[in-house]
Amino acid sequence: MSHQIPVPADDAPALEATGLGLKYRRGWALRDCDFRLPAGRICGLVGPNGAGKSTLMALAAGLLPPGAGSVRVFGGAPGSPQTRGRVAFLGQDKPLYPRLTVAETLRAGRELNPGWDQEAAERIVRQGDLPMSARVAGLTGGQRTRVALALALGKRPDLLMLDEPLSDVDPVSRQELTGALLGEAVENGTTVLISSHVLAELDGVCDYVLVLGGGRVRLAGDVDELLASHRLVVGAHEGDGPVPALAGHQVVELRRTSRQATALIRPAEGDGIPPGEDGWGIGDGWDVLRPTLEELLLCYLRSPQAPALLTPCARPTPEAALR
Template sequence: MTGPDAPDALRATGLGFRYRARGGWTLRDCEFTVPRGRITALVGRNGAGKSTLLHLAGGLLRPETGELQVLGTTPGTPQARARVALLTQEKPLYPRFTVADTLLLGRKLNSSWQQAPAEQIVREGDIPLHARVGELSPGQRSRVALALALGKRPELLLLDEPMADLDPLARGEIMATLMSEAAEHGTDIVLSSHVLPEMEQTCDWVLLMRDGRIELSEDADELRESHTVLTGHADQDGALAGQGVVHSRTSGRQMTALVRRHGPLRGDWHVERPRLEDILIGYLQADAPARPAPAERTEAA
């Protein structure tokens, strides 16, 4: 179901989770919404809770507190499993199976299975269908795992660092495949990755995590429009009072600041529009959360 009345791709309310053996909370008080029709960048430092969030959305884990909904349903239920595909970092495959056996398994387990796109992803990587999975390179196994996920024709595709094992050329090919999937079939995609530049042209929604909480959940274009990179003399930092200073650095007498604007700027600044990568790095570098004013927040956590 798509359109203005369709349920959100993801919606969390008071979401929390902890691995009891580790102590402490991996996720705490997460509140966010990801609307339908988006390619979402899930960004955060190592240990921020990205994989845990995707595992919860995929139904592999259950929340300790709060609620998480995927496509208006509860993760892990038959309704959700039929509509959601999760590709984890581990990419669990049967090493003794051939690639053809693996795709056959996908067909038998999924009523919505489409063989052609699954085989296309495999063939684009020059992977023989008769090859055994355990004899493939890590990058080739990543392609086979992605073929399984896309062959299912999911409405929501959750990808946890899916291309870490791929060379730059293969990464570009896979990203093009994902973009095509989203455009042609309306597939919602949530992509966790540390390669921020590849998010710039592909992702139109941002989920940024810090220390187990959601710091940003917003439209990528709106983030670009509302943020500014300012460069000027360091002694005018007081002119930034009232602005949302996300991160700043001083070198000699010059200061550079990433700012979320709240009203007109004061002072003598060189103003640049930041890339999405600049904004994400700024929030990840920030010593403390720099949250936008309530009036300017739309889908922020």
């Protein structure tokens, strides 16, 4: 089926939040969140339980009104007629009608969504060997997830938000579905925001990350820029005192054994990337390694006190703050 990809009138980011917050009775679920997700990126949303990931997605989907600040979706208000058709959100509960068959579920998707892509939706269902005639009520949790994903992709959204979508899917199907999802996203220029606790699965998949902790943004930006502006350093060091080799750097995390210290560091000032691979000035006897995305994320998750870092493309524009 032909589908015209809506081209934004300007280069509005897929998501832009300024001072975004939401408070429940027990306290702030999300607070003072500033970040920007440019269109076309595959962004991993990471954080410990209760960090605010689902809350952020619900706000961006227009399911909850912000308690403070704002979030814009392609420059518009979440849930508004301007943005509703461009966004698909798959929450953790994956609501489907149990009495409908898979075919009837996809037909409902077609009737409700003007830009419906039947081929894409059927492809996802068929790859799981799911009979179109099967009733949703008789499907396993993983099979329901597949149907829910087919519905979300069939909508051909410009922004696809997936809240731990594959938690009940077996490892082989998980890998296959991730590949299919990304294939569709890259082909259509879809922006994807995907939350997951499986950090290894985000490596090689995401080109952007957003890390939340305690309802606040801890880390946000382009994966290559973030990896380039951090180093894992490993060297001999005894005792609990300061590690002289790390002076002049921002230490995100420092772990010690009796004879060795391992640290994730970044430049002390701003977000500058030291010039060249040997520009870190750590000194002889230390291994200076580029971290993997999983290592970088784990270090930030283990060190909630580390100062937040947003790469330049992840910072909201000054105009956004005035809206």
